[in-house]
Amino acid sequence: MEPAPPAGDLLTALSVDDDGIAFRGTEDRSVDVRFDDQRIGSFWTQRDTVEQGPGRRWRWPDALRPYLNGRTAVTVLDHVSQAPLGAVEVALGTGEGRVRVADAKGNPLGLDKSNRLRRLFASRSAEHTEPLLDAIEKVLGALTAAGVRPFIAYGTLLGAVREGALIGHDSDADLGYVSAHEHPYDVVLESFRLQRSLVELGYPVTRYSGIAFKVGVREGDGRMRGLDVFGGFLRDGHLHLMGEVRAPFRMEWMYPTSTTTLEGRELPAPREPEHLLAAMYGPSWRVPDPAYKFETPPSTYRRLSGWFRGTQANRERVWDPFYLRTHGQQTSPSAFVRWVLRRERGRAETAFDVGCGAGADAAFLARQGIAAAGFDYARRAFGKRAKAARRGRLPLRYQWMSLTELRSVLPLGVELSQVSGTKVMLARHVADATTAYGRANLLRLARMALDGGRLYLQVATAPSPDLPYGVRPLDLDAFLAEIDRSGGRVVARHDLTRDTVRVRSRIDAGTPDAPPYLTRLVVQWP
Structure with a gap:
């Protein structure tokens, strides 16, 4: 060549x-x-x-x-x-x-x-795009009748303002509205009210988050087309619009709406659409860019997730399917919990298993007479064991919690801090399976809850085919620095090789000089 x-x-x-x-x-x-x-x-x-x-x-x-x-x-x-x-x-x-x-x-x-x-718009004829435009008009009308002031948004608005047409390298249509409410709670309530109104009109609705959903519109040939509807609101002088916008904004730039032409049809648009387009696509929005990538600032993502996405993050895509495939079955206690018990037998009165998964380790501790609680954000993981625990007489319970939601971590930390007696917390392959924000909240939860008790951690420090699902090896030095910044002190550390640890309920043959790939830490806060 x-x-x-x-x-x-x-x-x-x-x-x-x-x-x-x-x-x-x-x-x-x-x-x-x-x-x-x-x-x-x-x-x-x-x-x-x-x-x-x-x-x-x-x-x-x-x-x-x-x-x-x-x-x-x-x-x-x-x-x-x-x-x-x-x-x-x-x-x-x-x-x-x-x-x-x-x-x-x-x-x-x-x-x-x-x-x-x-199938992009550039490859579709007018005959194929007419049903989409019909669907846009129908859903805009239904949203208006439900009490909000909708407009075309994102790529649909960009194509209309810049070219008067659907963008050739785009493939779907987006709608938006800005609520008259200023508090996220009220905006969520309004969004669910909109959903009920649309369902009553016969539209199927699939919800993405607290203020974003997809409306299904059936076309003449029986095909179902989905239109995304993104809710937004103004707070503290900023527009917050799902999908993901947070930018300085004025309501007079949005309402009363104007109109813009899309493929020969007059459709509602923000009063001054250039402000919204700049918030969505940056100051160069007038220049076509089919490879455009919107980089959401981490602060914006955390804010919108905390308000509206809640427990969805990574659960439905990763962990629920995993536990569905494995039926949530970890039937035997891990080598890690047995190691914790050897160190704590006769001393610990209560144990908190964070990221408990299927809950086998918490159940094992309860059978040893230690009051145990398992916490995880995938209810499918511990669901069966939770039902059995409620029927049994063991000092055992399971509860939902999410390390990536501060509103989940803080109340739980307060609750666990009220438990009397000697306490320990276990986190096996949690710090190496969550985000940096989740790790910070794990340390925050332990500091709040333990009152001088000990946090037991097991983390992967090197790649290995034996690592559990979803685990990514940590930079141990960086993690130790995170612990230090949280005020914690590492009081014990054990580096493990394959010939010194039981992995997935079996002993893996290792070599005497095999490098460590797991580390166990014991952390205390004064």
């Missing part, structure tokens, strides 16, 4: 293989990729690539790789001017036939801004 001819300073020495597109260039710009005459996707030449030798490489997104079999002419174009920057004929995969990126019905697919393959 010969490299394409040079294309100026932006992109030279273009080559294509099964791993992606390689080139040389130092300018960062949005470019489009075509296979033959079909636009496949877009990327930024510096931001979305990795360094490779003297040049850069854009790796094929995972969603695209199953289609990379055959020959095709790969062309890279400047997105704004559509000037070709390089082209090459290439054989990918088997090299047989022509590469075709399409759905089962032969409709062309393209990568959206999240690198998911979708």
